[in-house]
Amino acid sequence: MTDRGDAAAAVTVRMLNAVAAKDGAGACALLAPDTVAELEQSADKPCAEAILEEGLPEPGTVTASDVYGQRAQVRLSADTVFLASFPGGWHVVAAGCTARADKPYDCVLQGG
Numbered sequence: 001m002t003d004r005g006d007a008a009a010a011v012t013v014r015m016l017n018a019v020a021a022k023d024g025a026g027a028c029a030l031l032a033p034d035t036v037a038e039l040e041q042s043a044d045k046p047c048a049e050a051i052l053e054e055g056l057p058e059p060g061t062v063t064a065s066d067v068y069g070q071r072a073q074v075r076l077s078a079d080t081v082f083l084a085s086f087p088g089g090w091h092v093v094a095a096g097c098t099a100r101a102d103k104p105y106d107c108v109l110q111g112g
Helices: 003-020 024-028 033-043 047-053
Strands: 062-068 071-076 079-086 089-100 103-110
Touching (some): 003 071
Antiparallel strands (some): 062 071
């Protein structure tokens, strides 16, 4: 992994650990703004409450981290997470994602 890949993986693990620890505010602080807005709109409640009800998997082990310009994909033993680079660093765009043959990933949590 590259330094940027390591940074994306670290944000991914911090976000999933926050969810596992029932720290909704901490997890939401690591989400991209569009992802927060989409989650709050679909759940009709604040992000800090809604993210804890999404059923995201435990963090598991990071198996790969790939950076493509301003985007990153972090694969874990039980999840795939997509991130985008913002002025303050990496933020999670989508999580709880599973691959589907010739189709886009199916994600539990994603921004618009």
